[in-house]
Amino acid sequence: MGDEDDTVHYDGTEGGWGSIKGMAEIAWREKPTPAVLNTLRRQNKVKGFMxxxxxxxxxxxxxxxxxxENGAKATLWELTSRRCTPEVLARHKVGELRTWKDHDLEQLGRLTHPMRFDxxxxxxxPCSWEEAFEAIGRELKxxxxxxxxxxxxxxxSLExxxxxxxxxxAYGHNNLPDSSNMCHETTSVALKKLIGSPVGTCVLADFDLCDAIFFFGQNTGSNxxxxxxxxxxxxxxxxxxxxxxxxxxxGLEVFKNPQSPTEMLTPKATQISTLYLQVKAGGDIAAITGLIKHVLAEEERKWREEQRHVLDIDFxxxxxxxxEALKAHVEATGWEEIERESGLARADLRQAAQIYIDAPRSIAMYGMGLTQHVHGFENxxxxxxxWLxxxxxxRDGTGISPVRGHSNVQGQRTVGISEKPELVPLDRIARQYGFDPPxxxxxxxxKACEKILSGEVKAxxxxxxxxxxxxxxxxxxxxxxxxxxxTVQIATKLNRSHxxxxxxxxxLPCLGRSEEDMQASGPQAVTMEDSLSCIHGSLGKNKPASDHLKSEVAIVAGMAKATLPPNPKLEWDAWTADYARIRDRIEESYPDQFHDFNDRVFTPGGFYRGNSARERIWKTESGKAQFxxxxxxxxxxxxxxxxxxxLVTLRSNDQFNTTIYGYSDRLRGIEGTRDVVLMNPEDMGAAGLREGQVVSLASDAGDGVHRQVDGLAVTPFLLPRGCLGAYYPEMNPLVPLWYHDEQSKTPAAKGVPVRIVI
Known part of the structure; x- marks a missing residue:
């Protein structure tokens, strides 16, 4: 794989003074309002800001x-003193703004007024809210x-x-795609089918009881x-x-805790991973098969020599x-194939498997390195x-725990954001509101993208x-x-989609979560669900960036009122006035998970909405967990x-999804640019490339469509042979729309076929 000394890398630790410097650089750039220190003090605390x-x-x-560090950057980004006013937008044609980089667009600052594209x-x-709602309603009708x-x-928020x-x-469709479709939809589909729950099974207390943690395809330090x-x-x-x-x-190698004076003032740091294996992109199925193969071999040996089980036979x-079918398959799979497809040595896989065997309780954590593949379901x-x-x-101290990105992406699904009607209590909703949901x-x-391309989608x-x-x-x-x-966009800052x-x-500009949401009944709290299925209340207290902003609740209600026929059971004005009334309706729709909702909003640590698989109730077709x-x-x-x-698409340390805070990917040693392609030095030599050489990446999907991204500097990096790394979303033009997980339709952005064009 090469030597780290021959590659671009970061010699420091995750956290430490580098993290403090990273936050300071964003603070200097955003020049946040004075409220930022109090907001950070309240961040992620009971009756604080989530x-x-x-x-x-x-x-x-x-x-x-x-x-x-990244949470602070997100808060500094939201509390910027910059304002994207109508006067600012009047100085730039939209055609000109399309030539700007993502970072520069958002640096214009917070949107302040509702706007219409002329x-x-x-x-x-600029336009009035009344004009916007009336036009949106007219077009939708x-x-x-x-x-x-x-x-x-x-x-x-959940509300x-x-x-x-x-x-x-109520309008008449289930066309509700969300960001989960692009990242963790594979989780929702696979876990639902295999263990009967579409989300992870762990709670925070499990991390105090486990004996081993296995990570797959997740970048903790940046994400x-x-x-x-x-x-x-x-x-x-x-x-x-x-x-x-x-x-x-x-982040999964070494960590220096910024809140520990001992670690900040001495060389002391914590080595996180006991064993770190650089699996080939797309090689996880083979790697896990190797682990299972060793576990099964040890089960046979232990029973033969000691009459003791490695497996949980009763379970x-x-x-x-x-x-039995899985066992036969694994036993028939040779180590040569496992090593070739995983890119890992048998000895390393056996070492990892032995850690799993020796640990009474283990947790599996994963990210988009497993979900964003054509065979992500198989991963x-x-x-x-x-794990079965x-x-x-x-069991306490065990479980599968996907690591989610967006702060309420899991919660949105919980309360009805789904294109799949079988996941929503439509009969109960019909009784609540007096209409027949589609x-x-x-x-x-x-599917939405396909229908936009075909012209079938109009709005x-x-x-x-x-x-x-x-x-x-x-x-x-x-x-x-x-x-x-x-097209209608609800946002806090300008981005390319606009x-x-x-x-x-x-x-349509909306309040940020850290800002006070004042409605007729007083300041409003909102709620969200974390990746461990706990519900938390959030209360913003900062002065809004503009007097012309509306809350997301008010904007949704305004569009609905302008679009739908009158229905006394759809109380848009009352719900906008008092979000507690929305939570009452959520409780009626989902009584098992949200009972006593308003009384539990500010439960320390959140309130747990439950998980059937955690209780070993398997809501699968067979009624059992599925090998x-x-x-x-x-x-x-x-x-x-x-x-x-x-090609593996990456997010930098100065980024949250498509939001680019800056051009420092400190934890990888890349500064001042995102226009790079990371490459194993041996692959560089074999291809006749030198460091800094500017090349293009072209799609090699074999469908005859030309897709290419130019202007990328070749950068030596410690990657498995045959793998490249480059930044998302800049590499999205290389991903065919049809190149996605077979069952979930999640775009396969962690294993894109490309070639280098000189």
Whole structure:
């Protein structure tokens, strides 16, 4: 694989003074309002403000500073003193703004007024809220509801999400794609089928009881740094952490706690991973098969020599189905194939498997390195197989725990943001509100894009996010986007999606979560669900960036009132006046999970909404947890070929999804640019490339479509042979729309077939 000395890398630790410097640089750039210090003090605490960055849980007993570097950056970004006023937008044509980089667009600051796109002048012009709602309602009433798409990013509160889904269904469709479609939809599909629960099974207390933690394809240091605190505590009490990732991410290597004076003032730091294995991109199925192969061999040896089981035989017999078929498959799979497809040595896989065997209780954590593959479902099925072998689901200190990105992406699904009608209590909603919700399946992200390309979609409403920038096939999608009749974007800052407009387009500015949401009944709290299925209340107290902003709840209600016929059971005005009344309606729709909702909003550590698989109640077709036989040893959707590489798209340390805070990817040693392609030095030599040489990446998907990204500097990096790394969302033009997980339709952005063009 090469030597780290020959590559670009970071010699420091995750956390430490580098983290402090990273926050300071963003603070200097954003020049936040004076409220920022008090907001950070309240961040992720009871009756405080819940971070808009990742979805990691909020502990009942928080640290003095319960925020991480990226959480602080998100808050500084929201509380910027910069303002994107009508006067600012009047100085720039939309065509000009399209040439700007993502970072520069958001540096214009917080949006302050509702705006309408004027095609004649190619500019945004101010309008009133009344005008916007009336026009949106008029356009929606003029089309077939099934030709409209209501997208949501993962930041909107439970209250907003519930009303948004209710609006869509009262209007007449289930076209509710969300950001989960692009990242963790594979989780929702696979875990639902295999163990009967579409989300992870762990709670925070499990991390105090486990003996081993296995990570697959997740970058804790950049994407969820607060997770490093329980990981550090686990390591200190002897927990072994094993990491599988094509890239050596600093957050899972070594951590220096910024809240520890001892660590900040001395060389002391915590080594996080006991064993770090750089699996080939797409090689996780093979790697996990190798672990299972060793576990099964040890089961046979231990029983033969000691009459002692390695497997949890009682659990397998009582709670599982399909074990014998899996066992036969694994035993028939040779180590040569496992090593070739995983890129890992047998000895290393046996060492990792022995850690799993020796640990009485183990937790599996994973990110998009497993979900964003053509065979992502098979990745999660393989991981589930391994975890079922020892009964590591449904016991304290065990479980499967996907690490979510957006702060409420899991919660939105919980309260109805789903294109799948079978996941929503439609009969109960029909009784509550006196209308018959549509029963046909709606559009997910891929289907919505396909229908936009075909011209069947006429209207798109975006509740947050940067949809056009986040999706695959960008050039083709941007051209089709401008043929839409109506586009509406609800946002806090300008991004590229706001510059690719339909015939009629509105840009509606909303409050940030840290800002006071004052309605008729007083200041309002909102709620969200973390990745461990706990519900937390959030109360913003900062002065809004503009007097012309509305809350997301008020905006959704305003559009619904202008669109829908009168219905006394749809109390849009009353709900806007008092969000507690929305929570009462959520409780009626989901009584098992949200009983006594208003009384539990500010429960320390959040209140747990429950998980059937954690109770070993398997809501699967068979009524049991499901072992499966993998269909393939590689999760990528293409065969090896000369000159074909596996591109892994990455997020930097100065980024949250499509939001680019700056140009410092400190934890990888890359500064001042995002226009790079990371490459193994041996691959560079074989291809005749030198460091700094500017090249292009072109799609090698074999469908005859030309897709290319130019201007990338070759950068030597410690990657497995045949793998490349480059930044998301800049590489999205290389991902075909059809290149996605077979079952969930999640875009396969962690194993994209590309070639290098000189």
């Amino acid at each position: 971070c808009v960055s990742c979805a990691w849980t909020k502990p009942a007993h928080p640290h003095a500073a319960e925020f991480c 095609r004649a002048s190619d500019r945004y012009v 003029a089309i077939d509801p099934r030709a409209a798409v209501f997208y949501s990013s993962g930041r909107a 907003t999400s519930y009303l948004y889904a209710l609006f869509a269904r 969820s740094p607060r997770l490093l605190h329980p990981l550090q505590e686990a390591v200190k009490r002897g927990v072994k952490i094993v990491t599988f990732n094509p890239i050596r991410e600093k 397998i017999e009582q709670h599982c189905t399909g074990f 999660l099925a393989a991981l589930t197989n391994l 072998l020892k009964g590591n689901i449904g 029963r046909e399946e709606g559009m997910n992200t891929v 798109f409403i975006g509740l947050g996010g940067n949809f056009v920038r986040a999706i695959p096939e960008r050039e083709k999608m941007e051209a089709a986007w401008q043929r839409l009749r109506l 510059l690719i407009n339909g015939e009629i387009a509105y840009l 499966t036989v993998p269909k393939t040893m590689s999760s990528v959707g293409f065969e090896p070929a000369v000159g074909r590489y596996r």
